[in-house]
Amino acid sequence: MSQSFEVTEESLGREIFGPLGGIVELGAATEAGADNPLRSVSVTDFVGRHQKELNETIIEIQRIGNFDSTTMAIIGELGWNQSHEITAPSLLLWSGGIEEFSPQLEKASSVQRMLRAGSDLQMTRLLHALVGAAVARNQIAAESCPMIARILKNAATLLGIDHDDAAQFTFRMWRTAFLPGILMPSTHVSATTRKVYREFAHELEDILS
Numbered sequence: 001m002s003q004s005f006e007v008t009e010e011s012l013g014r015e016i017f018g019p020l021g022g023i024v025e026l027g028a029a030t031e032a033g034a035d036n037p038l039r040s041v042s043v044t045d046f047v048g049r050h051q052k053e054l055n056e057t058i059i060e061i062q063r064i065g066n067f068d069s070t071t072m073a074i075i076g077e078l079g080w081n082q083s084h085e086i087t088a089p090s091l092l093l094w095s096g097g098i099e100e101f102s103p104q105l106e107k108a109s110s111v112q113r114m115l116r117a118g119s120d121l122q123m124t125r126l127l128h129a130l131v132g133a134a135v136a137r138n139q140i141a142a143e144s145c146p147m148i149a150r151i152l153k154n155a156a157t158l159l160g161i162d163h164d165d166a167a168q169f170t171f172r173m174w175r176t177a178f179l180p181g182i183l184m185p186s187t188h189v190s191a192t193t194r195k196v197y198r199e200f201a202h203e204l205e206d207i208l209s
Helices: 009-032 042-051 051-065 076-078 088-094 108-136 141-158 161-177 191-208
Strands: none
Touching: 009 042, 009 051, 009 076, 009 088, 009 108, 009 141, 042 051, 051 076, 051 108, 051 191, 088 108, 108 141, 108 161, 108 191, 141 161, 141 191
16 A cells, blocks of 8 residues: 655655755864864855865756755755854764764864764765655656756865775765665555666666766
8 A cells, every 4th residue: 555645845854954954054063173173164155165075066966856945045045055063963863873972073083983873874865855856846857867966076175085086985885774664565665766766776876887
């Protein structure tokens, strides 16, 4: 028995803009260096230096989700592209709790671990959200997947990691950790939806391999 749920455009946008905001914070902290105090990290300067990648990413996200201006305005509402302080607890959240919450959370070794784990997790969540939005908005895999691949590579650049290797690695993580939750019959996802997700998975594999 399959189940269908109506997904709003706003929720699709938030699912994408959340991990993208995490990538911006993680990228800014990574670029500053784990040995530097987090309070010295300037998100504004980081965004300014990477405006090209961010602009390209935002344009392609809008195309993939066919989002209107109200949905795109969520970026400003979330505020991750504006001046704000990056804290160790926020890195802990982006990393999925890889460290124990303690006064030692700002140690360089802990920060470095959170940055690495957070980069992996938020890249994979971003990919999952992008594919989910494309599927929900009835986009064609052959048209959307090249844009998704470019977004992944731009996100990797923001994180200071090799964009080709990171995009391939992110796809493999998504394929093994996220995709089975949709494709297996026990998930009660409709056969039609499973077929579309497989099309996206196959297309992305061809592009990124």
